[in-house]
Amino acid sequence: MSSPAQNRAAAQKIETDIEPQTKDAGAAADHDTNTAVKAFQPKDGDGWLTSAALKSAHETWGHQVGNLMNRLSYEKSALRGNATLQHGTDIGVGSGLRGISALDRL
Template structure:
């Protein structure tokens, strides 16, 4: 597009200025693309290090074993919450008032 503008202004004083701007722009884009490529590589490398760190920390905690709290709800809590226990049910006291009683 810049070359089209330069050709369109051929013979005018504007043409050399447009050419210089287009060349500067092209150099800046090339430098920016190189920088973005470097940043992309750095981000990918950092991502790999974070994943490695997470896996390493997980491996360090794995030998600790299971918590002594595991299974408490399965044993002690079994009688507290049964599958057929849906909470209180509404009850009419005979006077039009609805209250709740344990179900």
């Protein structure tokens, strides 16, 4: 189990490092793939199957990156929500356990 501070730190790491790097990595292949797709396109009615295959693979890659970005966003939100829940629970339990002691009346 992690502390609220650890949950907040993990959520921050996702937001500031992992999400931007994942987005950049997902987009990195765009230019080169598009260039290759164009290079293998049919010319004068005769082309390579490679062009369509590359285009299809790139579309699949884009969907997978999108799904990963959605998952990272979900996990980030869950970590932040859990940090808030843990903090509130800690305060609630602490105040509920702390009763009035005979020593308080002195």
